[in-house]
Amino acid sequence: MKILVCISNVPDTTTKITFTPDNKAFNKAGVQFIINPYDELALTKALELNEAAGGGTVTVIHVGAADTEANLRKALAVGADDAVRIDAEPTDAFFVANEIAAYAKDKGFDIIFTGRESIDYNGGQVGGMIAELLDLPMVNVINSISLQGNAATIERDIDGGREVVSVDTPFVVSAQKELTEPRIPNMRGIMMARSKPLQVIAPAAAEKRTEISQYQAPQSKAGCKFIDAAEAETLIQLLHNEAKVI
Amino acid sequence: MRTDNYQHPDHYLLDELLTEEHKLVRDAVRSWVKKELSPIIEDYAQRAEFPKHILKGLGSIGAFGPSLPVEYGCGGMDQISYGIIMQELERCDSGIRSTASVQGSLVMYPIYKYGSEEQRRKYLPKLASGELMGCFGLTEPDFGSNPGGMVTNFKDMGDHYLLNGAKMWISNAPFADIAVVWAKNEAGKIHGLIVERGMPGFSTPETHGKWSLRASATGELVFDNVKVPKENLLPNVSGLKGPMGCLDSARYGIAWGALGAAMDCYDSAKNYSIERIQFDKPIGGFQLTQKKLAEMLTEITKAQLLTWRLGVLKNEDRASTAQISMAKRNNVEIALQIAREARQIHGGMGITGEYPIMRHMMNLESVVTYEGTHDIHLLITGMDITGISAFR
Numbered sequence: 001m002k003i004l005v006c007i008s009n010v011p012d013t014t015t016k017i018t019f020t021p022d023n024k025a026f027n028k029a030g031v032q033f034i035i036n037p038y039d040e041l042a043l044t045k046a047l048e049l050n051e052a053a054g055g056g057t058v059t060v061i062h063v064g065a066a067d068t069e070a071n072l073r074k075a076l077a078v079g080a081d082d083a084v085r086i087d088a089e090p091t092d093a094f095f096v097a098n099e100i101a102a103y104a105k106d107k108g109f110d111i112i113f114t115g116r117e118s119i120d121y122n123g124g125q126v127g128g129m130i131a132e133l134l135d136l137p138m139v140n141v142i143n144s145i146s147l148q149g150n151a152a153t154i155e156r157d158i159d160g161g162r163e164v165v166s167v168d169t170p171f172v173v174s175a176q177k178e179l180t181e182p183r184i185p186n187m188r189g190i191m192m193a194r195s196k197p198l199q200v201i202a203p204a205a206a207e208k209r210t211e212i213s214q215y216q217a218p219q220s221k222a223g224c225k226f227i228d229a230a231e232a233e234t235l236i237q238l239l240h241n242e243a244k245v246i
Numbered sequence: 247m248r249t250d251n252y253q254h255p256d257h258y259l260l261d262e263l264l265t266e267e268h269k270l271v272r273d274a275v276r277s278w279v280k281k282e283l284s285p286i287i288e289d290y291a292q293r294a295e296f297p298k299h300i301l302k303g304l305g306s307i308g309a310f311g312p313s314l315p316v317e318y319g320c321g322g323m324d325q326i327s328y329g330i331i332m333q334e335l336e337r338c339d340s341g342i343r344s345t346a347s348v349q350g351s352l353v354m355y356p357i358y359k360y361g362s363e364e365q366r367r368k369y370l371p372k373l374a375s376g377e378l379m380g381c382f383g384l385t386e387p388d389f390g391s392n393p394g395g396m397v398t399n400f401k402d403m404g405d406h407y408l409l410n411g412a413k414m415w416i417s418n419a420p421f422a423d424i425a426v427v428w429a430k431n432e433a434g435k436i437h438g439l440i441v442e443r444g445m446p447g448f449s450t451p452e453t454h455g456k457w458s459l460r461a462s463a464t465g466e467l468v469f470d471n472v473k474v475p476k477e478n479l480l481p482n483v484s485g486l487k488g489p490m491g492c493l494d495s496a497r498y499g500i501a502w503g504a505l506g507a508a509m510d511c512y513d514s515a516k517n518y519s520i521e522r523i524q525f526d527k528p529i530g531g532f533q534l535t536q537k538k539l540a541e542m543l544t545e546i547t548k549a550q551l552l553t554w555r556l557g558v559l560k561n562e563d564r565a566s567t568a569q570i571s572m573a574k575r576n577n578v579e580i581a582l583q584i585a586r587e588a589r590q591i592h593g594g595m596g597i598t599g600e601y602p603i604m605r606h607m608m609n610l611e612s613v614v615t616y617e618g619t620h621d622i623h624l625l626i627t628g629m630d631i632t633g634i635s636a637f638r
Contacts (some may be wrong), residue, residue, distance in 0.1 A: 010542060014251065070266045184281070185274045187308025187321035187331075190267060 001056040001147070003046040003170070004109040004128070006037040006100055007075055008090070009068045010120040010131065011145040019215045026120075037069045038115025040078075040182040042175035044130055046113050047183065049147055055080045059109075063090040063099045076193035077185035083196070088203035097129030098206035110150070110169040116141045116176045125172075131172040139165050143179060161164065179217045249283035251517075252337060257547045259489035261576035263554055264326070271327045276403050278307045287461055288599045291339065294456065298421060300342070300580030301513075305376025309335065309346045311354035316492045318358065325560035328504035329553065331509060334502030337510045338602075340609035341462030343426065343501040350564060351496035353380030353426050356438055359491065359621070360483040363438065369424065370463035379452075381422035383413035383441075383467045384489045386411055390415075391622050391637070394486050400439065408441065408443050409472040415616065419465030420452040426480075427467065428489045429451065434552040438488050452570040453627045456611040460605075460627040494570050501573035504613055505549050507606045508581035512542045514601055515588035522593070529591070538587045545580040552576060568630035578614045585610060 004204075011017070012032040020027055024075060035055075050056035060075040063086045072083040080213035104112060112131075131138035133155045143162070144155040153166045154173065205241060227235040239246045251364045261269065282303050293559070304310060308536050313328040314320035321327070322492070336343035340472070357365055372378040389395045398411025409429060414510040425441045425448075441448055447470040456464060516539055519530030529535045556573045559565040585607035596603045614620050625637045 014253070027352045073266060076272070091491055094461070184268065184307065186306055187271065187274075187312045187327070188316070190270055190274065190308075191271075191316065191322050194267070225416055241463070 001050055001053060002108060003050065003056065003058045003073075003111045004100075004104055004107070005039065005041070005043045005046050005058060005060045005080065006112070006114045006130070007039045007060045007062040007072065008025035008115065008118040008126075009033045009064055010036045010118050011064065013037075013119070017215065017217070022209070023215050024212070033068065033071065035074060036115050036118045036120075037182065038117065038119070038175050038177075039113075040115075041114035041177070041179045042115055043075055043078060043114045044050075044183045045145065045175060045180045046111070048180060049111075049145070053147065061100055061103060063088055063096045063203075065089060066230070071217070072126070074185060076196045076198070077189040078183050079189060080171055081196065083198040083200065085200045086203050087200050091208040092200060092210045093123045093125035093129060094205050095141050095208040097126045097133060099218055100173055102204035102206070103201070106182075108170075110171075111152075112136070112172045112173070114174045114225075116174045127172050127174040134172075136170055136172050137167050138174075138176050138220060139167060141176045142173050143176065145173065145179070154233050250280045250338075251352070252280070252510060252513050254337075255512060255516075255543055255546055256550075256621050258544055258551070260547075260550050260554060264330075268326055268330055272324070272334060274308070275307060275331050278303065278586045279338045283335075283342060287339045287357060288602070288605065291341070291461040291571050292599055293607050294460040296341070296345075296421070296461060297379070301345075301376040301379060303376075304342075305374065308374075309350070309376050310376060311350040311358075311370070314354055314358050314370065314374070315351075319374040321374075325498070326557035327555070328392060329499060329557050329560075332503040333506035333509075333534035334380050335506070336421045338505060339461055339605065339611055340613050341459040341504065343499070343506075344462050344612075347496050347499045347503070348382055349376075349380055351499055352382035353424070354494045355495050355598040356382075356426050356439070356480060356483075356488065360438060360480040360488055361440075362477075364477065365480070369440070376423040377416055379421060380419040380424045380426060380490075381416050382421075382492065383416055383425050383427040384493075385415050387412065387414045391619060393428070393489065394436070396428065398427065399431070400429050400437075400474065401432055403473075405472055407439065407474045409441065409468050409469045413622070416450075416467050417451070417459075417462055419450045419467055420463040422450065423570060425450075426465055426492075427469070431634070435484050436486055436488060438496035439474050440480070440497050441467075441469070441472060441474055442478075442480040446476065454579060456612075458610075460606045460608070464610055473638055480633050488616075490567070493617060494565075494567055497570050497574040498556065498565065500613060500617055501553055501570065501577045502537045504574070504577040504610065505546070505553055507610060507613075508542075508546055508549070508577070508584040511581070511585045511588035511603055511606055512539070512546055512566060513544070514603060515539065515591040517602070518592050518595070524540075535591055538591055540586045542587060542608045545584065549573075549580055566615060566630075570624055571618065571623040571626040574618065574626075575620055575627075578610060579620065582607065582614060 015228045018027040020244050047056045058080045060080045061084045090096045114127035139154045151167045306323045312321035312323045316322040400407040400409045427439050449468045450465045453464040522529045589603045629635045
């Protein structure tokens with residue numbers, strides 16, 4: 001299979017999120033960026049599918065500035081064959097989806113993987129938009145995928161159960177947690193990543209359609225109070241008078 | 247044990263001295279450690295058992311002989327990457343780092359450096375993957391700091407060598423498939439021999455009752471008229487410089503590793519000092535706690551610089567034995583001090599397995615003694631200054 005995996009750069013999960021003084025931008029100073037964890041699962045599954053089939057290629061693609069290349073190099077170390085960076089700020093989902101679709105449209109990818117959402121903005125829109133722009137079927141938030149020739153059998157959670165979907169290549173899918181375990185690069189992979197191609201291409205003409213006008217940090221959570229089991233009366237009083245929930 | 251949220255301190259922005267690849271190596275090993283080692287290490291240390299099931303994982307991540315050439319199944323990485331791997335492993339536990347140090351620096355390195363091409367091809371790929379495990383026999387019951395006095399010996403019997411003697415304090419011995427053994431020939435010259443498990447007369451009794459490196463297997467190597475095939479002699483070295491060359495490589499890794507243990511103690515103490523409330527405020531708000539933390543971070547920062555510079559010199563093949571000695575001695579010493587101060591910050595919790603402090607502290611009591619004792623390393627520096635040996 002010829003597989004394209006879309007990689008997004010997100011702040012490390014332990015990052016303390018702050019904004020610029022005018023609350024118009026995320027404060028990137030001192031923040032460590034990682035590959036979006038759902039995209040890591042997508043990458044690992046893409047590699048597993050090709051390993052099971054005994055061949056194929058995995059290309060990773062990312063829309064972002066040069067300072068994101070370390071994470072593309074990591075994707076190569078994990079096992080991707082080549083990487084593409086579209087040299088532009090990923091301003092909104094429509095812009096990113098257009099850039100990726102413009103790259104992918106004449107490349108003949110059998111499968112395009114995204115994560116179910118990025119863990120920073122949680123939009124979950126890029127995969128669906130790519131499918132629409134390329135006129136491909138999409139199966140969203142998948143739990144498992146297996147291939148028999150060009151036919152894929154995909155499982156996904158639905159309310160109160162599970163759905164089994166059949167779809168022929170080419171198609172777009174988005175990965176969620178149950179799909180696989182993320183792969184940690186080994187030393188040999190890191191060494192080999194040095195010589196794998198990382199292509200930087202200029203962005204296609206595309207517009208962004210949304211603008212973030214302001215950020216607000218959530219209110220800090222109140223501290224927990226521990227009430228001794230023997231003092232149920234105090235607990236009831238606090239729930240009545242302080243938390244006002246009963 | 248608590249969730250492992252370790253983050254290394256970087257007060258002087260020394261990450262800027264590392265390449266993206268170094269950081270990727272660190273990130274990869276740290277992820278592996280948090281996933282595979284941190285959740286189990288305390289339990290194995292408490293039970294004084296080596297977690298043998300991790301060997302395959304250590305092999306597949308590339309922790310065995312990472313700086314040896316790719317053509318032998320190794321990583322082909324630079325010396326700083328090797329150091330970082332040792333640091334991330336010892337950040338979790340010195341015993342696990344010891345297993346990787348022994349395999350990479352004391353077994354694979356001599357086979358690569360002093361072995362024949364046949365020996366390299368036969369052993370190195372399997373040692374790199376963890377399919378074969380090795381140990382290193384130099385120290386004897388009566389010859390520790392003075393290895394040149396060893397009594398283990400081999401005689402040329404025409405079609406084989408006959409090996410007799412015993413080695414002590416050997417990491418990995420109880421489960422190792424092969425041992426790189428240093429012994430004297432009939433002329434009193436030291437040579438290296440590869441002894442394989444299963445050779446009649448070769449046994450590896452385990453050392454029990456350790457209060458240190460409890461998650462690492464230590465044992466003896468006993469040779470009772472062991473017939474060693476002649477092709478198992480390492481052909482390209484003779485004399486004490488053979489084992490000493492290996493020790494330079496291992497001690498270099500220990501300098502990085504011990505600093506890892508120190509940083510783990512600091513990280514845990516720093517977090518605990520913010521969480522632990524006494525007299526209505528975090529104990530990190532009291533001067534005596536801040537003094538401890540500030541001194542820890544100062545020593546860690548100095549050691550980070552020393553170690554990074556040593557890595558650069560090692561990459562350029564310019565790191566001297568004396569320079570490696572200084573870093574090993576310094577880093578283990580500050581790690582021990584930091585472990586003790588961190589233990590105090592953790593109060594009573596510091597003596598439990600809930601936190602890694604006491605395990606690090608006990609482990610470091612071995613690390614300060616093995617691979618050249620604290621005092622011998624001081625005398626190596628003394629000899630480097632004056633040109634006069636104070637230990638011979």
